[in-house]
Amino acid sequence: MSGAAVPLAAPDRPISWVPLTIVIILFVLVAVLGFVAARWRRGEGTGLHSLDEWGLGGRGFGTWVTWFLLGGDLYTAYTFVAVPAAMWATGAVSGFFAVPYTIVLYPIVFLLMSRLWSVSHRHGFVTPADFVGGRYGSRALTLAVAVTGIVATMPYIALQLVGIKAVLTVLGLGSAENVLLTDLPLIIAFVVLAAYTYTSGLRAPALIAVVKDLLIYLAVIVAVIYLPIKFGGWGPIFDSAEAKLAAVNPATGKPTGVFIPGANSYSAYWTLALGSALALFMYPHSITGVLATKSRNTIRKNAAVLPLYSLMLGFLALLGYVAIFAGTNPVDLNGAVNPQLVVPQLFLDQFPAWFAGIALAAIAIGALVPAAIMSIAAANLFTRNIYRDLIKPDATPRQEAKVSKIASLVVKFGALIFVIAMDQSAAINMQLLGGIWILQTFPTIVAGLYTRWFHRWALFGGWIAGIIYGTIAAYNVVNPVTKAYFGGSIAAIPGTDIQVYIAVVAFAINLVVATGLSLLFHAMKLPGGNDITRSSDYGADENDPKVAQIEREHPLAEPGAPTF
Amino acid sequence: MSSPDVPTRGPARPGPYVATGILLAIAIVIPLYVPAYSVDEPRLAGMPFFYWYQMMWIPITSALVGISYWLVGKEDRRRRESVRGVTGDEEER
Numbered sequence: 001m002s003g004a005a006v007p008l009a010a011p012d013r014p015i016s017w018v019p020l021t022i023v024i025i026l027f028v029l030v031a032v033l034g035f036v037a038a039r040w041r042r043g044e045g046t047g048l049h050s051l052d053e054w055g056l057g058g059r060g061f062g063t064w065v066t067w068f069l070l071g072g073d074l075y076t077a078y079t080f081v082a083v084p085a086a087m088w089a090t091g092a093v094s095g096f097f098a099v100p101y102t103i104v105l106y107p108i109v110f111l112l113m114s115r116l117w118s119v120s121h122r123h124g125f126v127t128p129a130d131f132v133g134g135r136y137g138s139r140a141l142t143l144a145v146a147v148t149g150i151v152a153t154m155p156y157i158a159l160q161l162v163g164i165k166a167v168l169t170v171l172g173l174g175s176a177e178n179v180l181l182t183d184l185p186l187i188i189a190f191v192v193l194a195a196y197t198y199t200s201g202l203r204a205p206a207l208i209a210v211v212k213d214l215l216i217y218l219a220v221i222v223a224v225i226y227l228p229i230k231f232g233g234w235g236p237i238f239d240s241a242e243a244k245l246a247a248v249n250p251a252t253g254k255p256t257g258v259f260i261p262g263a264n265s266y267s268a269y270w271t272l273a274l275g276s277a278l279a280l281f282m283y284p285h286s287i288t289g290v291l292a293t294k295s296r297n298t299i300r301k302n303a304a305v306l307p308l309y310s311l312m313l314g315f316l317a318l319l320g321y322v323a324i325f326a327g328t329n330p331v332d333l334n335g336a337v338n339p340q341l342v343v344p345q346l347f348l349d350q351f352p353a354w355f356a357g358i359a360l361a362a363i364a365i366g367a368l369v370p371a372a373i374m375s376i377a378a379a380n381l382f383t384r385n386i387y388r389d390l391i392k393p394d395a396t397p398r399q400e401a402k403v404s405k406i407a408s409l410v411v412k413f414g415a416l417i418f419v420i421a422m423d424q425s426a427a428i429n430m431q432l433l434g435g436i437w438i439l440q441t442f443p444t445i446v447a448g449l450y451t452r453w454f455h456r457w458a459l460f461g462g463w464i465a466g467i468i469y470g471t472i473a474a475y476n477v478v479n480p481v482t483k484a485y486f487g488g489s490i491a492a493i494p495g496t497d498i499q500v501y502i503a504v505v506a507f508a509i510n511l512v513v514a515t516g517l518s519l520l521f522h523a524m525k526l527p528g529g530n531d532i533t534r535s536s537d538y539g540a541d542e543n544d545p546k547v548a549q550i551e552r553e554h555p556l557a558e559p560g561a562p563t564f
Numbered sequence: 565m566s567s568p569d570v571p572t573r574g575p576a577r578p579g580p581y582v583a584t585g586i587l588l589a590i591a592i593v594i595p596l597y598v599p600a601y602s603v604d605e606p607r608l609a610g611m612p613f614f615y616w617y618q619m620m621w622i623p624i625t626s627a628l629v630g631i632s633y634w635l636v637g638k639e640d641r642r643r644r645e646s647v648r649g650v651t652g653d654e655e656e657r
Contacts, residue, residue, distance in 0.1 A: 107588035235610025
């Protein structure tokens with residue numbers, strides 16, 4: 001149990017002072033690092049006055065920095081809170097799919113991302129929508145990709161706040177009666193985060209990620225070794241999980257959860273894993289991490305070493321079962337059971353106060369890294385693909401950096417208001433939709449890396465079709481207990497009763513529409529749009545000249561035709 | 565606005581790419597084939613097969629991607645040397 005527990009005036013939860021002090025100390029340390037990061041690897045006297053410097057950390061991160069940065073970026077605090085929460089509440093299908101998801105992710109990253117790196121390096125692309133603009137010469141398609149990216153990222157940032165909130169609640173900060181008191185620490189944390197992201201750009205989360213990842217590894221390794229020993233091995237832990245998940249839920253008349261998927265949930269399990277893996281690197285914050293690397297091969301090398309994080313995530317997921325055995329009781333401020341508090345509560349109950357403090361700090365800091373990168377990525381999309389493309393085509397790099405810095409503030413405060421003003425489930429529903437929507441940019445971005453066969457308007461049509469289907473299908477999923485819409489991400493394939501991840505069906509519809517319309521538009525000889533990329537761009541490495549440089553040296557170069 | 569198509573790499577030999585494709589396909593398809601592992605027994609240190617088998621695939625995938633990195637990297641260096649040594653007009657793949 002936690003060491004010193006002093007009751008607060010409000011009768012909600014006592015404040016756990018020792019862990020709280022450690023969380024505050026580590027938070028301050030990380031904030032200092034965030035500001036210092038502005039001076040780290042600084043470009044030759046140019047400062048942070050361009051998107052390459054502010055928004056991509058100078059495009060020079062090597063293998064190690066990238067490993068920490070992407071690890072901190074992809075395995076977010078919300079993941080750390082939500083995956084064990086799902087395991088605790090409903091078991092394998094909604095929780096443990098995260099393991100195959102983060103396994104099949106890396107072969108996909110290996111295949112796709114170095115091509116995206118190369119073409120972006122050659123042309124100075126900062127966002128995925130930049131690439132789409134260069135490849136298809138289509139304003140509408142660029143805007144579609146940019147807006148999807150921004151809209152899908154916003155709730156993701158909001159969920160990082162939910163992660164911090166879970167930690168603060170467990171620590172006893174907050175009260176059911178006083179809303180301002182509850183949200184004040186969250187607001188302070190976010191203002192500090194916004195300040196150092198504004199000052200240091202992508203360098204801040206890159207540096208902080210190192211601290212955060214080391215803390216999280218420490219916490220998980222200790223928990224995974226110590227808790228099973230304390231509880232008599234994994235056997236009884238899994239047995240108690242099996243018993244809980246098999247128990248019939250009185251509200252639905254069905255078992256509470258799934259311990260080992262039966263034949264009727266195979267397709268849900270693997271489509272969740274595959275769909276999520278395909279979608280993850282379409283998120284702007286993942287692509288920002290890729291484009292910030294210094295060479296074509298950095299991301300490939302990382303695809304081989306990043307799975308260490310998946311192993312950690314797998315064990316963390318199992319902590320959800322450990323909590324079942326330990327009888328962890330995640331009660332929120334309003335007295336209701338909130339599964340998201342399960343892992344913070346488990347650490348607080350089972351470890352000495354100082355160690356619980358370290359683990360909780362790791363989760364809270366873990367929210368800051370992705371929140372910073374996501375806000376930078378969304379800001380870059382706004383700057384490049386809305387501000388520059390639509391409002392001020394001749395924006396200088398310095399103006400771009402300035403707009404992006406301000407946009408990152410707007411994005412973060414938008415997310416903060418989202419979490420404070422709206423119900424938490426609104427953020428979760430939006431995140432669920434965001435995952436479905438972002439996958440609909442996959443055909444445009446990924447097909448574009450290999451071929452210009454798909455017609456730009458056909459891809460646009462496919463995108464619309466996928467988004468419409470996905471949104472309606474997600475809306476129609478009704479939570480069996482609360483009867484609310486947006487009750488989950490699994491639905492039957494239309495006309496069958498095979499349960500699958502909605503995003504995957506939407507993706508299939510998207511592809512069919514894009515293919516059909518491409519055939520039609522080619523037959524109609526609709527203009528395909530100007531492609532500024534060449535096939536050689538997709539294999540370029542860091543030693544090859546950039547396009548701007550080639551153009552200086554070959555001023556008479558004739559305009560390029562589509563390359564395939 | 566377009567650049568001249570100066571090849572960045574020489575022509576590819578299919579061997580390493582085919583081998584890489586097979587390795588990566590294994591790393592994607594097998595972990596997603598749920599019927600193969602959705603069973604409780606045999607347990608490992610109390611952990612049901614369903615759980616430890618999937619965890620086991622994490623280092624296996626890591627190794628498969630690592631081997632792919634080595635195979636493709638070697639071929640990539642050869643292709644780059646072939647254009648950087650001689651500035652020819654070979655067709656870029």
